[in-house]
Amino acid sequence: MKNKKLRAFSTFVGLIGAMILTLVFFILIGKLQERIFVPRGYILYMFKSPYSHLIFFFEFEIIMFTVQALYKSNKHSEWKWAVSFFNFMKKNILIAVGVNLIIFYMCITGVTVVTEDKIVDYSFYKPTGVIYSYEDISKVETGFKGKAFGVLRRNAGDFYYIANFKDGTKVNFYQASSPYEDTYLELEIFDDLIMKTGVEKISSSDNSQFCDFDQRYIDRFLRIISNR
Secondary structure (H helix, E strand, O other), X not given: XXXXXXXXXXXXXXXXXXXXXXXXXXXXXXXXXXXXXXOOOOOEEEEOOOHHHHHHHHHHHHHHHHHHHHHHHHOOHHHHXXXXXXXXXXXXXXXXXXXXXXXXXXXXXXXXXXXOOOEEEEEOOEEEEEXXXXXXXXXXXXXXXXXXXXXXXXXXXXXXXXXXXXXXXXXXXXXXXXXXXXXXXXXHHHHHHHHOOOOEEEEOOOOHHHOOXXXXXXXXXXXXXXXX
């Protein structure tokens, strides 16, 4: 019984440590993106999807290494699969390092930067970036997400602000990084600059009742939605 409790506690501590390391890694990528791609006087920069989801690959690896370390001290049979994964990585170390470097590179370059006069969209296949003017935006879609299938509330009330460019590129700028202390002010500034071009905006305040943010942020989102 005592060994079971010890194993459970070790697993819990190990997984918490893995999540903390993942968060640190995420912050590190953001700092590197800012240092490499973001100029002074920027409005915001966005670690964009789908590249931002690649961070979970590193989280998976961190968890695997944590679990195999726990297995060495506890020899719990349920963790043996993690040891097999770790041994596979060791036997194929060059491939593992190569894959990690490629994914790390894709994460670093997966960023869109906004300034007062342009938007620069970087990617792993265009690391020098594609430069857009505000006039290159064909339309904006903004509002609150609804319930999945009309029933499930997961992500319901989440705000979105998607800029559609004339070449087909789409970027959701919600949850971007910015130099402003006032949260989401960067979206309001960005929206004002876009709306000066007379671009089409598809917006709705539907599902705002599901947003559980402070009212001041909901009011800011609603101002963005109604701004024309």
